[in-house]
Amino acid sequence: MKTIYDVQQFLKRFGTIIYVGDRLGDLELMKAELNDLAHTEIIEKQDFEMAVLLLNQEIQKLKEKQK
Numbered sequence: 001m002k003t004i005y006d007v008q009q010f011l012k013r014f015g016t017i018i019y020v021g022d023r024l025g026d027l028e029l030m031k032a033e034l035n036d037l038a039h040t041e042i043i044e045k046q047d048f049e050m051a052v053l054l055l056n057q058e059i060q061k062l063k064e065k066q067k
Helices: 004-012 023-039 045-066
Strands: none
Touching: 004 023, 004 045, 023 045
16 A cells, blocks of 8 residues: 555445545544454554554645644
8 A cells, every 4th residue: 555545445345435525534534444444353454554654644744734
């Protein structure tokens, strides 16, 4: 995974499509869904860590942009 789009496609494999119209909200919901998938051990730790890293970076960019 290298982009947020990759994270979206990864989640889609598990039947999860997230779109609420707010980019920050979308990212937070994706992060929560990944946490649930990791907690139930459906996804591998490496996939979880990479996806969360990408999401955290994008969330940070958006928050800095809003300031």
